Amino acid sequence: MSATLEGPTTTDEFIKGLWKENPVFVQVLGMCPTLAVTNSAINALAMGLATMVVLVMSNAVISLLRKFIPKQVRIASYILIIASFVTAVEYVIQAVSLDLHKALGAFISLIVVNCVILGRAEAFASKNDLVKSLADGAGMGLGFTFALFLLGAVREVLGSGSLFGVAVLPASFQPWVIMILPSGGFFTLGSWLLFFNYLSKRKARKAALATAEVAS
Amino acid sequence: MNEEPLWTIFLNASLVNNFVLAYFLGICPFLGVSGKLATASRMGGAVTFVMVVSSLCAYGIHAVLMAIDAPYLQLISYIAVIASTVQLVEMFIKKVSPTLFKALGIFLPLITTNCAILGLALFQTNKGYNLIQSVVYAVGAGLGFTLALVLMAGIRENLALAKLPDVVKGTAVALMVAGILSVGFMGFAGLGG
Numbered sequence: 254m255s256a257t258l259e260g261p262t263t264t265d266e267f268i269k270g271l272w273k274e275n276p277v278f279v280q281v282l283g284m285c286p287t288l289a290v291t292n293s294a295i296n297a298l299a300m301g302l303a304t305m306v307v308l309v310m311s312n313a314v315i316s317l318l319r320k321f322i323p324k325q326v327r328i329a330s331y332i333l334i335i336a337s338f339v340t341a342v343e344y345v346i347q348a349v350s351l352d353l354h355k356a357l358g359a360f361i362s363l364i365v366v367n368c369v370i371l372g373r374a375e376a377f378a379s380k381n382d383l384v385k386s387l388a389d390g391a392g393m394g395l396g397f398t399f400a401l402f403l404l405g406a407v408r409e410v411l412g413s414g415s416l417f418g419v420a421v422l423p424a425s426f427q428p429w430v431i432m433i434l435p436s437g438g439f440f441t442l443g444s445w446l447l448f449f450n451y452l453s454k455r456k457a458r459k460a461a462l463a464t465a466e467v468a469s
Numbered sequence: 470m471n472e473e474p475l476w477t478i479f480l481n482a483s484l485v486n487n488f489v490l491a492y493f494l495g496i497c498p499f500l501g502v503s504g505k506l507a508t509a510s511r512m513g514g515a516v517t518f519v520m521v522v523s524s525l526c527a528y529g530i531h532a533v534l535m536a537i538d539a540p541y542l543q544l545i546s547y548i549a550v551i552a553s554t555v556q557l558v559e560m561f562i563k564k565v566s567p568t569l570f571k572a573l574g575i576f577l578p579l580i581t582t583n584c585a586i587l588g589l590a591l592f593q594t595n596k597g598y599n600l601i602q603s604v605v606y607a608v609g610a611g612l613g614f615t616l617a618l619v620l621m622a623g624i625r626e627n628l629a630l631a632k633l634p635d636v637v638k639g640t641a642v643a644l645m646v647a648g649i650l651s652v653g654f655m656g657f658a659g660l661g662g
Contacts, residue, residue, distance in 0.1 A: 281640050284496035285584040329552055332581070336545040344541070360589045364542050366584045368497055434655065435491050439648030446641040454636055 263388045270392030272349035276369045277400035278449045288438035290360050294417050297405025305394025307338045308370050313389035331374045331405040338362045352408050407441050408432045475605045482609030488585045489617040495585030500643055501518040508572045508623035514617025519554050520589055524548040524607035525592035528600055547590045555581045
């Protein structure tokens with residue numbers, strides 16, 4: 254395609270959600286489910302995947318309908334489209350695993366108000382074609398799942414000494430109960446943000462050093 | 470039907486199970502508009518109002534949906550009601566106080582996607598509260614949200630004066646503060662049994 258020379262390619266749209274524009278760590282969006290359901294790795298993964306499915310589907314539909322939705326009522330229309338998909342996903346989860354449905358509780362329905370989804374609809378799917386919107390949805394969804402998994406894994410290992418329900422730390426390890434309590438969520442996410450801040454600061458410093466050396 | 474006395478519902482919603490610090494609902498405005506004390510308390514007021522109105526509507530909708538046997542429409546109709554209430558509040562604030570309208574900025578329309586409000590509607594339905602219980606629950610949750618927001622804003626106003634390393638600035642330190650606040654709120658557990 255000739256257009257790929259100017260704009261970002263479909264692959265770029267997919268990749269950016271994973272790292273450079275990671276919805277959780279970089280854009281700090283969708284905090285509520287991020288903190289609420291990440292007390293174990295399996296819950297975090299399930300939540301991430303459910304969100305990803307809704308994100309991809311709603312991005313696709315909104316991208317297809319973008320020429321038909323009047324500008325004034327677009328937010329309301331997006332929300333209704335998203336709510337329909339969330340309802341479908343909720344019934345599917347209930348049918349597949351009742352335990353998971355109980356563990357996630359009202360937070361499955363609350364995917365509707367996840368700002369990541371509405372954010373992508375407004376910022377991306379309403380302006381781009383179907384293929385790019387699909388790639389963007391999948392990338393953002395994967396990035397979101399990845400971030401949730403990082404949080405869930407840390408909290409489960411430290412809070413109950415296990416990962417996916419399998420003990421990974423020796424029995425002598427005293428679990429840090431606070432990590433699976435609400436405050437643990439804030440602390441873990443805060444620490445991850447610190448880590449990512451540190452990485453980007455170091456990268457910026459190295460780049461500055463490199464240019465200084467070239468100049469001298 | 471749920472027989473919980475009103476005062477435990479209120480205590481539960483506002484302190485013990487504070488929507489922000491225990492349920493993680495409404496984190497976006499919590500981190501977004503907690504920079505200034507004045508804005509935070511008004512945002513809390515707006516959210517409380519939307520909560521009470523949508524709680525009343527959710528109660529009515531739930532009764533209707535049960536009558537026509539269409540529970541799968543619950544989510545869609547709740548969110549539609551919340552979106553219209555927010556629109557109403559937005560027009561009202563714009564008319565009454567343009568300054569406040571500017572200060573709240575994007576976070577005003579974003580009340581629609583404030584999970585605390587949809588969460589409230591869903592929780593009250595799950596718990597089977599009657600009309601009065603629902604309203605008390607909504608008021609309690611709204612006040613709890615306002616309390617958390619105001620506490621956070623007070624701390625962040627002082628934090629702005631503190632000398633912090635570059636890495637910690639911004640969201641990271643806000644989250645740490647929220648974590649410590651949340652530990653504090655755990656002390657309310659067991660209150661009102």
